Amino acid sequence: MRVSVIGCGYLGAVHAAAMAKLGHEVVGVDLDVAKVNALTAGRAPFYEPGLTELLTETLATGRLRFTTDLAEIAGARVHFVCVGTPQKRGEFAADLVYVDAAFTAVLPHMSDGDLVVGKSTVPVGTAERLAIDFEDSGATLVWNPEFLREGLAVQDTLHPNRLVYGVPTGMPGENAQLVLDEVYAAPLSEGVPLVVTDYATAELVKVAANSFLATKISFINAMAELCEATGADVTGLAEAIGYDERIGRKFLNAGLGFGGGCLPKDIRAFMARAGELGVDQALSFLREVDSINMRRRVRMVDLAREVCNGSIVGRRIAVLGAAFKPNSDDVRDSPALSVAAQMQLQGAHVVVTDPQAIDNARLKWPDLTFAATAEEAATGVDVVLLATEWAEYCELDPLQLAKVVREKRILDGRNVLDPGAWRAAGWTYRALGRR
Numbered sequence: 214m215r216v217s218v219i220g221c222g223y224l225g226a227v228h229a230a231a232m233a234k235l236g237h238e239v240v241g242v243d244l245d246v247a248k249v250n251a252l253t254a255g256r257a258p259f260y261e262p263g264l265t266e267l268l269t270e271t272l273a274t275g276r277l278r279f280t281t282d283l284a285e286i287a288g289a290r291v292h293f294v295c296v297g298t299p300q301k302r303g304e305f306a307a308d309l310v311y312v313d314a315a316f317t318a319v320l321p322h323m324s325d326g327d328l329v330v331g332k333s334t335v336p337v338g339t340a341e342r343l344a345i346d347f348e349d350s351g352a353t354l355v356w357n358p359e360f361l362r363e364g365l366a367v368q369d370t371l372h373p374n375r376l377v378y379g380v381p382t383g384m385p386g387e388n389a390q391l392v393l394d395e396v397y398a399a400p401l402s403e404g405v406p407l408v409v410t411d412y413a414t415a416e417l418v419k420v421a422a423n424s425f426l427a428t429k430i431s432f433i434n435a436m437a438e439l440c441e442a443t444g445a446d447v448t449g450l451a452e453a454i455g456y457d458e459r460i461g462r463k464f465l466n467a468g469l470g471f472g473g474g475c476l477p478k479d480i481r482a483f484m485a486r487a488g489e490l491g492v493d494q495a496l497s498f499l500r501e502v503d504s505i506n507m508r509r510r511v512r513m514v515d516l517a518r519e520v521c522n523g524s525i526v527g528r529r530i531a532v533l534g535a536a537f538k539p540n541s542d543d544v545r546d547s548p549a550l551s552v553a554a555q556m557q558l559q560g561a562h563v564v565v566t567d568p569q570a571i572d573n574a575r576l577k578w579p580d581l582t583f584a585a586t587a588e589e590a591a592t593g594v595d596v597v598l599l600a601t602e603w604a605e606y607c608e609l610d611p612l613q614l615a616k617v618v619r620e621k622r623i624l625d626g627r628n629v630l631d632p633g634a635w636r637a638a639g640w641t642y643r644a645l646g647r648r
C-alpha cells in the first residue's frame with residue numbers, strides 16, 4: 214500500500230521505516246531539511262537502537278523515501294500524522310500548533326477513499342474537532358495511538374503489543390478498519406490484539422496508559438520515601454509486592470523517577486484537559502504523582518549533600534548518565550540532567566558523562582562539564598552519582614573505579630548496583646529508598 218508519514222521525529226522516522234519493512238511504499242515528510250537529508254542518507258537523526266539498520270535495509274528496497282515537499286503525499290492512500298505535542302510554555306496543556314498545522318496542510322492533498330491517521334498524543338476531543346474539516350474531502354479520519362518506548366521503538370513498532378483504532382461510526386468507520394487492517398496485516402497475523410473503538414476512547418487509551426505507568430513509578434517512589442523514614446528497603450519491597458500478579462514487578466524501579474518527552478507532559482496535559490471538561494477532581498491525584506516524581510530529584514541533591522558532610526559547594530561530582538533513560542540520547546526532562554544541573558547551580562563542580570547523550574546535554578546545559586567515559590568523569594571526584602542505568606554503568610567495577618576517585622562515595626540513583634560489592638570495595642554506598 215502507498216503510505217505517507219507526516220513528521221519524522223522519534224515516532225514518524227521509526228514508523229516510516231517500519232511501514233516500509235512491512236512491505237508498503239512509504240514517503241516520509243518533514244519540514245527540517247537536515248533531518249530529511251540524514252534519513253535519506255540512511256542516518257538516524259537521533260540514537261535509537263536498530264533504526265540505522267532498518268533505514269539502510271528499507272531504503273535499499275526503493276520503497277522508502279523522505280522529502281520536505283508535502284505535495285508528494287498525493288497518491289498515497291493512508292497518511293499517518295506523527296508530529297509532536299509538546300507542553301505549552303508556562304502551562305500544563307499540550308501545544309497543538311504542529312498537529313493543527315499538519316492536518317491543515319494535508320487537507321488539500323486528500324482524494325476520495327484516503328485515510329488520515331492521527332498517531333500523535335492529543336487531548337481527548339481533538340479527533341472529533343479535526344474530523345469536521347475532513348467531512349467534504351472524501352478522506353476519513355482515524356485515531357491510532359502509538360505506544361512505542363524509546364530505546365525499543367523499532368521492535369515496538371514492528372511488533373506492537375496492541376493496536377487501537379478510533380474510527381467514526383457507520384460505513385466510513387468500517388471501511389477505515391479494512392484499510393488499516395491491510396496496513397497492519399503482518400502484526401495482526403502474529404495475533405496482536407486489536408481494539409476498535411471511537412475517537413475519544415482511542416485518544417484516552419494513550420494518556421490513560423501513560424498516566425498509569427507514571428502513577429506506578431510514583432507509587433514505588435512514594436514507598437521509597439517511607440523506606441527512607443523507617444530504614445526499610447524499597448528494592449525488597451518492590452520485589453515482594455511484584456510477585457503478586459495483580460500488581461506485577463514491572464515499572465516498580467524506585468529511584469530518580471520518570472522523565473522524557475512523554476510521561477511528564479502527558480500527565481500534565483491530561484490534567485489540563487480534565488479541567489477544561491469540568492472533571493479536574495478525577496485527575497487531581499496526577500498532581501501528586503508529578504510532585505512525588507519531582508521530589509526524588511530534590512532528595513538526590515540532598516543525599517549528595519549528606520554524603521559530603523553537609524555541603525556540596527566546591528565538591529567535584531561525577532554524574533553517570535544524561536539521557537532520561539538508557540539506550541536513548543533524549544535529554545528532554547531528564548532526571549539525570551536535572552539533578553546534575555541543580556548540583557552545579559548549588560556550587561558543585563559537576564562532570565557529566567553518557568554513552569550517547571552528551572551532545573544533546575551540552576546544548577541544554579552548556580555550563581556543565583562533560584567527559585567521554587565514566588572513568589574520565591570520575592577522576593578526582595568526591596562523589597559518583599549513577600543517574601541513568603546504562604548497562605555499562607551497572608557493570609562498573611568498584612575496585613577499578615576506586616583507583617581514580619578522590620573519595621569513594623557512590624550514589625545509586627536507579628537502585629541497580631550491588632551495595633554489598635561496592636561496600637566491600639570500601640565505598641560509601643547510598644541510594645534512594647534504601648538504608
Ligand code: UGA
Nearest residue numbers: 359360361362363430464465466470471472473475537538
Ligand atoms: C513511554 C511509555 O512507556 C510508552 O508506552 C509510550 O508510547 C511513550 O511513553 C510515549 O508516550 O510515546 P518512554 O517515554 O520511551 O515511553 O519511556 P519509559 O520506558 O516509559 O520510561 C519513562 C521514564 O520512567 C524513564 O525516565 C525511566 O527511567 C522511568 N522509569 C521507568 C522509572 O523511573 N522506573 C521504572 O520502573 C520504569
